[in-house]
Every structure is written in structure tokens, then in C-alpha cells.
Amino acid sequence: MQIDLPYVQQPSGKKHYRYRRKVPKFLMEALGKTEIVKPLGSTHTEVLRNYDRVHKEAEAEIKAAMRGKPVPVEKTALEKYQWATRHVAALGPMSDAAADALADHLEETGQAELYRALVVPGRKPEPTLADAVKLYLKEKVEGTADETKKRQRVERVQGHVRKALGRGDPQIRSLTKADAREVRDHMLADKDMAPATVHRYLNDLRAILNHASGEMDEVRGWLSPFNGLEVKKETLAKEDRKPFTEGQLKAARARVLGHASTDLQRIWRMLEQTGCRLAEVTGLMVDDVHLEGELPYLDLKFHPHRRLKNAGSVRRVPLVGDAFKAAQEAREAAGDRALLFPTYAREGGSTATSQVLMKHVRKVVIDPKVTVHSLRHTLKDKLVRTDATEAVQNIILGHSSGAVSEAYGGPEARLEVATRALRRALGV
Structure with missing residues (x-):
């Protein structure tokens, strides 16, 4: 039996069904999303049972956004108690007779939260x-x-x-x-x-x-x-990503550098020879790129538009070889802009970058466990093969909590150690 209902989809290769509905462009900001996606179940029976409820929920979200009001969120028992307690307290002191009369009124009119707050104020619900x-x-x-x-x-x-x-x-x-x-x-x-x-x-x-x-x-x-x-x-x-083989990396690099946009080419080159996470590169400010001196580097730190994964992610990553050239080209192209890659330095920008780069990778690499993120694994393997210690690997890749890097003193010393290790691993 085929399900023929509006907005019902079965993702390719999946058993489950979902309700997927695009949000009109003029409502995207109000709703905070580009589409409404809700699960419907794995069988025809579950879809038919859940469809009316899910469709009504989606309609309510759309209508609320059109009225300029936020989508209503049901209050928890604790929130209702806190609201009622504040409301009763605002009434101020009252005589026993007045309290009894108010309690009767609240009970008769079905105002249960206010009634409980007045009659049994100490019965506070457990948080959920x-x-x-x-x-x-x-x-x-x-x-x-x-x-x-x-x-x-x-x-x-x-x-x-x-x-x-x-x-x-x-x-x-x-x-x-x-x-x-x-x-x-x-x-x-x-x-x-x-x-x-x-x-x-x-x-x-x-x-x-x-x-x-x-x-x-x-x-x-x-x-x-x-x-x-x-x-x-x-x-x-079983779910771990694999590093690129030498042949896969050569083919993927050729594909990206031959077909992707200039910005994406530079992002790939920097990922390949720094081991950075994708969001760390797409969210770079021009001021984060330090090319002067004997030890050029990327200064990775927290930004309002880009958070880092943990304390160890705040670090200086050496720029050597082709990554240095790519960063130099990107900084020159940025001109007076604050962001190094403004097209991708936004919410969801790293995801969009990954999707485009993956389309190129899949043209030449079919192994599903080899992805853009595999560039980090590939560089880590190179560091291991050239005897870089785990502490130095953590300084470069940002895997640690930050504590191990203290063994190498200040930021200049850590950058010097990391640069030597990266040059040795990359052979530059």
C-alpha cells in the first residue's frame, strides 16, 4: 500500500517515514528553521495514526509564526506551580474568610494551579x-x-x-x-x-x-x-571514520582543486595540512591568521559566530607547506573583510561546506567511512608515523582538555614544538 498524504516522505534507503514541510521564506526567521520535520513511524499503520496530530502541530507552528507570536510551549508542573505561587503571593495578606472565599472561587472556576498554591502551598512538584x-x-x-x-x-x-x-x-x-x-x-x-x-x-x-x-x-x-x-x-x-589512503587522498585533492570554488579549495588545503576541524577553518577571522615571523599559525579561539569543541581546542595551529600558501591567498582575497570565509562563517556553514566537499569526494572515493573529517585522521596517522608524542599531537589537533600541553610551557614553546612535528610529518 502506498501512502499518499501531503508532506509524507520515506528517506532513501530508510524504513521510517517522516513529515517534512518547507517553511515559507518570509517565516523562516520567526520559526528559526527552514523546514518542519517530524517522525511518523516505521509502518503504514503508525503513519496513519500519527499523521493528523503531526499535521495539526505543523499547522499551529505556521499559524503562530504568521501572527508574529512564538510557538506555544507547554508549561511543566513545576513551572505552573512557580507561576501560581508568585500570583498568590502578589495578592498579599488576607483574612481566613477571604482566603476561603477565594479558594471556593478558584475551585469552581477550574483554576487548579492557583487553588493548590493557595490551599496547599508546600506541595511543590518534583522537577522533570x-x-x-x-x-x-x-x-x-x-x-x-x-x-x-x-x-x-x-x-x-x-x-x-x-x-x-x-x-x-x-x-x-x-x-x-x-x-x-x-x-x-x-x-x-x-x-x-x-x-x-x-x-x-x-x-x-x-x-x-x-x-x-x-x-x-x-x-x-x-x-x-x-x-x-x-x-x-x-x-x-565499527562507526569510526577511516583515514584516506595515499591514492584516495591524491584523487580527492585533484577533484576538489579541479572543480570546487576557490574558497572551498583553500579550505580543503588548510584542512589537509593542519588537521583542523571543518568548523574551525570556516569560522576563522582574518585576524586569526598570523603569517609573519618564522612560525606562522592559526590562532583558534572562541568567537560569537563559532564555538570550539572544548578547552583543548583553543590553540595555535602551525601553518606550513600548502596550508600556509592557502591561508596567505585567503587573507589577501579577504581584503578589508573581518571574516576569512564569509560565505561559510555562519550557522550551518560548516555543514554546508561539508556537504559540497563530500559531493566531490564521493566522485572518486566510494568508501562510506572516508569523509572530509578523515583528513584529521590522515594527518594524525602521519604524526604517529613520524614519532610525534601524544601530547604534541594534542597540541596540533586540539584533542586534549588543555592540561597536557602545559608540559611544553608557554604558547611560543608549544607552537615551536608543534611546528617541528608538523613539518616532519608532512615532509616540508
């Missing part, structure tokens, strides 16, 4: 996963360069927890080690979800719950059962 998610989004995600992407990922994680446990919005303190394993195993059982994705989602969940434990008085000091829970290493290893 939704409370933890909202706090995390407010304090860790709002205002970041890739806010939309992070919000969507957090919402997906929250959805997986609810589906795995089957009890709506679980209280934070009610979560057990058995629940944590149930969530992990539920995601691993999804054939459309790679183990590496499950690993990332568990990291997101740990971050959400640990932030709540540190910031919410109601659960302060609580230990999350997701801490220490990992996907088996042998399972994750």
Missing part, C-alpha cells in the same frame, strides 16, 4: 526531564551560533527518552540505572541510528542532567544514572 531541558536550552544553547541545530538535537534526545521509558515526562530523581540502560538499548535497537549517534545522544543527555544537578536546588547534588554509561567500544569502532 522537561525542566532540565528548558534550563539547559536557556543557559547553554540560547544565543549560540548554531542554536537551531542544538535545539533540534536536544529535542530529539528528549523524545528518545520519553519513547524508551514510556512514562511521559519522567521526574529527574525517578531516573534509575535501569532506565539509563533502557534508553541506551532502545536507541541502539533503532536500525536507522548508528552507535556513534547513540554515543553523542548519551553525551547530550549527561550534559542536560548534570547541569540540572548543579543548578537546580531541588536536585542539587543528585548523581545522574547516565554518568559512566557508554556504548560498547567494539560497537563504536
